[in-house]
Amino acid sequence: MAPPDVNVGVEGLPYFTPKHKISPGTPFDKSKTVPTLFTPLKIRGTxxxxxxxxxxxxQYSTASSGPDIGALTDYHVATLGHYALKGAGLVFVEATGVQANGRISPNCPGIWSDSQIPALKRVSxxxxxxxxxxGIQLAHAGRKASTAAPFLAANAPGKKPSLRASVEAGGWPQDVVGPMGGEEWTWxxxxxxxxxxxYWPPRALSEQEIKEHVQDWAKAAQRSVKAGIDVIEIHGAHGYLINQFLSPATNQRTDKYGGSFENRTRILVEIIQAVRAVIPATMPLYLRISSTEWLEETETGKKTGSWTVEDSIRLAKLLPGLGVDLLDVSSGGNHPQQQINMFDSKDYQTRIAARIRSELKKDNLELLIGAVGLITEAEQARDIVEEGGAAGSLNGIDNSEIENEARAALKMxxxxxxxxxxxxxxxxxxxFMREPEWVLKVAWRLGVDVAWPSQFLRVRFPKL
Known part of the structure; x- marks a missing residue:
């Protein structure tokens, strides 16, 4: 054991960073009853x-060409590393392309090449x-690929919400793909x-290309394992390729990948099976889906049908048997006619997550549920609390923004x-982008005495 005056570092790194005596974001006194939010959760070997x-x-912050194309940089160490430093339980690397044409923008990261492993390992x-x-979110943007970073679109003439990335800008207009092809299928x-x-019009993937695509997901997963990633998430939401296949509004194929629920979910099932087969049995596998497209009441939805909460429940019941450990519940993004403004809505996603969780419990199925989506809005947090959960004053403090955020997190x-x-x-x-120390703030408002990073102890919040 090292003497008390020795600053012990984390082992296995080529640089020094102190080894925290107690991991930041965890309670000091584990004998006390603490909110579930601050209790550990074991998932497989993690x-x-x-x-x-x-x-x-x-973040749209990787090189678009050259030997470092798609590789993470010091920017990602600085941003993602800070969230870890300040107590988050798991930090995900953003949507990472399993194929070069699967990036959202030319400046999005990828893991389609072994050359991208070292940079990912450094961040991990x-x-x-x-x-x-x-964690890493593996993804393919499908027909939403080859667009410019949103901040470029916002500064372009007309301030468009999206801007096509040309060949000159590092884009791939001729290799944007989807379940369907042609200008009528542009997002x-x-x-x-x-x-x-x-957006660019997509071309339809052939069955052979789908087969190769599935294998590229598996190869990306293997590279992620080599980089030391702890958790893999498959991105099947927000109108990207998997979501496009799931929805009858965007998938009208007549082969084995279109038509029935079984056919439209086939590519996802194959991807899950391929990934699960090549990662360690101890590694958790997450899946993010858009639980609804919000198209039911639209002209498109009534004509073609759409992906609904009922479909998501049906899919969720298949996941435990496929080796998925957690379902990350989001919504929307697959069609411009969706009839909900996600940025003005309140707790719609958390309600859907709760419903899916309840339906799984009824069938005695083991699948963890993650809730995502604007939980930090004070009005939303207040509404969640007022409907039966975590009511009353927390430590005698009411009506502050962080108070409502803490209540929302507690309720969920x-x-x-x-x-x-x-x-x-x-x-x-x-x-987290606004406040990297959000975990520490929530703990403080809930009266949970959690550890802070060793280097930040002098600025630790006073006990309430």
Whole structure:
């Protein structure tokens, strides 16, 4: 044992970073009763130090060409590493292309090449050195690929919500793919000649290409394992390729990958099976889906049908048998006619997550549920609390923004008054960008005495 005056470092790194005596974001006194939010959660061979996860957030900050194309950089160490330092239980690397044409933008990361492994390992190593688990969201953008970073679109003439990435900008207009092909299948329904359009028309994948595509997911998973990643998430939401195949509104194929529920979910099932087969049995596998497209009341939805919450429940019941451990419940993004504004809505996603969780419990199926989506809005947090969970003042403090956020987080993972929890973990995105110390703030407001990073002890919040 090292003397008390020796600053012990984390082993296995080519640089020094102190080994925290107690992992940040975990309670000091484990004998005390603490909210479920701050209790550990074991999933296969991993243990989350708390139930707060950093959701994948696109940053559009990798090289678009050259030897470092798609590779993570010091920027990702700085941003993702800081979330780990400040107590998050798991930190996800953003949507990472399993194929070069699967990136959302030319500046999105990828893991389609062995040359991208070292940079991913460097980020993963630092995340884990701070006590968090490292995760990666594997993805393919499908017909939403080859677009420019949103901040470029916002500054372009007309300030469009999306901007096509040309060949000159590093894009691949001729290799944007989807279940269907042709200008009528462009995501925003606009032709190439329409200057107001922000997306390229896709070409339809052949069955042989789908077979190769599935194998590329498996290869990307293997590379992630080599990089030391702890958790893999398959991105099947937000209108990207898997979501496009799931929905009858965007998949009208007549082969074995289109038509019935079984056929439309076939590519996802094959991807899950291929990934599960090549990763360790001890590694958790997550899946993110859009639980509904919000198309039921639209002209498109009535004409073609759409992916609904009932479909998501049906899919969720298949997942435990396929080796998926956690379902990350989001919604929307697959069609411009969706009839909900996700940025003005309140707790729609958490309610859906709770419903899926309840239906699984009825069938005695073991699948963890993650809730994601604007949980940090104070109004939403207040509404969740007022409907039966975690009611009353927390430590005598009311009406502050962080107070409402803390209440929302508490409600999601810990049912009150006979209500079941809405989810097993929460995934937080934008609020971490505003406040990397969000976990520590929530713990403070809940009166949970958690550890801080060793280097930050002098600025630790006072006890309430």
């Amino acid at each position: 243990t989350l130090r708390n139930r707060v996860l950093v959701a994948p957030m696109c 190593d630092f995340i884990k050195s701070q006590g968090a688990l490292s 925003d329904l606009k032709s190439v000649s329409d200057e107001t359009g922000g 993972t810990e049912g009150k008054g006979g209500d079941a929890p809405q989810a097993d973990v929460i995934l937080v995105a934008r609020q």
